[in-house]
Amino acid sequence: MNHLNFFINNFIKKDKKQRYHFLINGKWPKFANNIKHIDKHLNHHCVKIDNNAFEKFTQIIKHYTIKSGYYYDAYTNGLEISTHCLNNIHDDSLLICPDNNIAFYFHHDNWIWFCQIKLEQHHK
Template structure:
């Protein structure tokens, strides 16, 4: 959960951080439904409604990202190394997060296909 706490402290608006930190202490089912989280992002996050896959790959390449912590409701928390778009795309029926703490980047994947890219 250290990576999730980093995500909250870095990319969630100050007045909403306590809520997400509190939820992270609860049962997975209550916490891992990230529905609505995008409403709490700060100015470091940018929404891409089109070309999400291309934006994702370009950011991964530009930042040299090869590892991240992936959080998704059905599969839980896992280390993704190397980054696996097919795994992310397979779980696109719900919101998910890929946190690449070392590079200061995170991706929020929405079930409708768009993506938020958060950069420190």
């Protein structure tokens, strides 16, 4: 499974999904360069955490017992990383945790977008 497909299918606004699928399937440099604008296209399953963002991110990781995720930024394409090794997260990056139906977007203004599909929503 392509983890970016999971992210796009679940967390990008409907009218932008086709464009993002096009970019990840052949225009990777353009997609990577545009990660910094992805927050403009997140849907209602995503909420912005702007106060104590990294602390709240750590709490979410613990609460949902997230062990690892797939990391994407301008230079990294889907590297699986442990949640114990998150010191090198860069701005304008994604951490996608499909096993938990969760993803995070790390904004360059130190916000973190928390995206989640609740289980009852995911099975409809």
